[in-house]
Amino acid sequence: MMKAQIPAAEDATPVTPAKPRKARSRFWRYTRYLVVFALFTAGVWVPIIGYLKSVPPTYTSQASLILPGAGVSASVNLDSIGQASSYASSAFASHSVSPTETYKRLLAADRTRSYAAARMDIPVAAFARPRVELVDQTGLINIELKAGSPEEARAQAEALLATFFAELDRLRSDDLEVREQSAVAAIEEYRNSVMATRESVTRLQGETGFLSDDQFAAQVTENDIRRAEVAALQAKLQDRTAFVAALEAALGMSAAQAARALDLAADEEYMALKKDASEKAALRAEAASKYGAQHPQMIAATSTYSQAAEAALIKAVAITGLAPAQAQRLNLSQEGDRTALMSDLLRGEAERAGLAAQYEVLNARYEAERQRLETASLAAAQLKDMQRDFQVAEAVFASAIARAQSSKVDVFASYPLVQVLENPTLADKPSSPRKKLAIVAGGAATFMILIALGLGWVRRGIIRWLTTPGNTAAVAPQAEGASA
Numbered sequence: 001m002m003k004a005q006i007p008a009a010e011d012a013t014p015v016t017p018a019k020p021r022k023a024r025s026r027f028w029r030y031t032r033y034l035v036v037f038a039l040f041t042a043g044v045w046v047p048i049i050g051y052l053k054s055v056p057p058t059y060t061s062q063a064s065l066i067l068p069g070a071g072v073s074a075s076v077n078l079d080s081i082g083q084a085s086s087y088a089s090s091a092f093a094s095h096s097v098s099p100t101e102t103y104k105r106l107l108a109a110d111r112t113r114s115y116a117a118a119r120m121d122i123p124v125a126a127f128a129r130p131r132v133e134l135v136d137q138t139g140l141i142n143i144e145l146k147a148g149s150p151e152e153a154r155a156q157a158e159a160l161l162a163t164f165f166a167e168l169d170r171l172r173s174d175d176l177e178v179r180e181q182s183a184v185a186a187i188e189e190y191r192n193s194v195m196a197t198r199e200s201v202t203r204l205q206g207e208t209g210f211l212s213d214d215q216f217a218a219q220v221t222e223n224d225i226r227r228a229e230v231a232a233l234q235a236k237l238q239d240r241t242a243f244v245a246a247l248e249a250a251l252g253m254s255a256a257q258a259a260r261a262l263d264l265a266a267d268e269e270y271m272a273l274k275k276d277a278s279e280k281a282a283l284r285a286e287a288a289s290k291y292g293a294q295h296p297q298m299i300a301a302t303s304t305y306s307q308a309a310e311a312a313l314i315k316a317v318a319i320t321g322l323a324p325a326q327a328q329r330l331n332l333s334q335e336g337d338r339t340a341l342m343s344d345l346l347r348g349e350a351e352r353a354g355l356a357a358q359y360e361v362l363n364a365r366y367e368a369e370r371q372r373l374e375t376a377s378l379a380a381a382q383l384k385d386m387q388r389d390f391q392v393a394e395a396v397f398a399s400a401i402a403r404a405q406s407s408k409v410d411v412f413a414s415y416p417l418v419q420v421l422e423n424p425t426l427a428d429k430p431s432s433p434r435k436k437l438a439i440v441a442g443g444a445a446t447f448m449i450l451i452a453l454g455l456g457w458v459r460r461g462i463i464r465w466l467t468t469p470g471n472t473a474a475v476a477p478q479a480e481g482a483s484a
Helices: 026-054 099-107 110-120 150-208 213-251 255-265 268-290 296-320 324-328 337-407 435-457 459-466 469-483
Strands: 059-066 072-078 082-088 131-134 140-147 419-422
Touching (some): 059 150, 099 131, 099 140, 099 150, 110 150, 140 150, 150 337, 255 337, 268 296, 435 459
Antiparallel strands (some): 059 140, 131 140
C-alpha cells in the first residue's frame, strides 16, 4: 500500500500572512446586530402578543360515555303454550359493526347539533362542534365542547348529551315499531293457519264423533276389555254346557224332562198313585212267582197293576202335558238321589241358558264395536294428525305473540345500552389561548435567535483560526490518514 508522501517543512513555500482588514466602526457593528435582533424578535413576539391579545378565551367541557360489554338474555317457558326468549347481544359481539363508531357519528351529526342548538334556543352556528374521541380496547367515548364561558360550555355539552339520548330513544322506538309491524304480519299469518286447522279438526270431529284421539284410544281399550269378557264368558258357557251334558247322560233325560219329572215328584196325588202302582207291581210279581200266566190270581194281579199304572200315567200326562209315551219314560226315584241330580241338571241348564244369552248379547256388541272401530281407525288417525298440526300451529302462534311482546322489552337489541360515565365538567381555566405555552415558545425562538447572532458575531475568529498555516498543517495529516 502506497503511503502518501508528505513534503518536508523546509521545502514548503512560506505563506504570506493576510493583511488585516481595515477596522470598521464597532458602533456600526453593534447597531447592525441590534437591528437584526430587534427585527427577528419582533417577528416572533408580535404574532404571539397579537394572538394572546386578540383571541378570546375558550373554555372546554368534557364528558364521557361508556357501553357495557355484557349481554342479557331471558327465557320464559309456558306449559302447553310455547316458549318466549329475549336476548340482547353484547355491544361488541360483532366484529363488523362497532357501536362506538355509530354513536360517534351520531354525536357529531349535524342533526344532533341542530336539535341541541334548538334545545338551547341558540343559532346552530353558535353551537360548537363536538370533538369525539374513542379510547382503544374500551367502550369509552370522550366528548369535548368549547365555548366562551365555562357555564356555556357545560350547558352545550349537557344539551348535546340530552339530544343524543333523545335521538337514541327515537331510533329505538322506530326500530321496535318496524319489528312490531313485521311481527304483526307474521302473527296474522299464524292466526289464519291456526283457524284453518281448527276448522278442519272441528269438521272431522263432527264426521267421526270423536272429540280427540284419546277418546278413540279409550274406546279401543274398552272394546279390548269387552273382548276379554267375551272370552271369559265363553269359557264359563262351555263349562256349564259340559256339566249339563254330563248330567243328561247320567240321568238319561234332558233338562226339560227332568223339569217335568220334578213336577211329578212334587205332586202328592201322583206320588200316591205311583206308590199304589208300585205295590200292585209287587203283588203281580209275587203272583207270577207262584202261578202261571193264565192263573186267575195272576190275571187279577196283572189287571190291578195295569189299572193303577194307567191311573198314574193319566195323572202324569195331566200334570206334565206330555204325550203318554213321553210321560211313561219319566223315571222317578223314591230315594231322592235322582231328584237331587235332576235339580242340579235344571240349575246347570238355567245357568247355561243365562250364560248363553249373555254371551250372545256381549259378543254381538263386541263384533259391532270392532267393526265400527276398524272403519273409524283411518278417520281417527287423520284426526290425530290434524290435532297435532293444530297444536303445533297453536304453539307457533303463541310463541310468536310471546316473542313479539318480549321484543318490546328488548329495546337495546339494535342500539346497545350507553351510560354517562362522566357528566359534563365545568372548566376552571380556559383551554385556549395557552399563555404559558405561547411564552415558552417565544422564549425558545428568542434563544435560538441569540445563538444564531452569537455564531455570526464570532465567525471571523473561527475562520481566521481555521486559515492559520500552523493549524492547517496540523489538520492536513489527520485528513490524509482518514482518507487512506
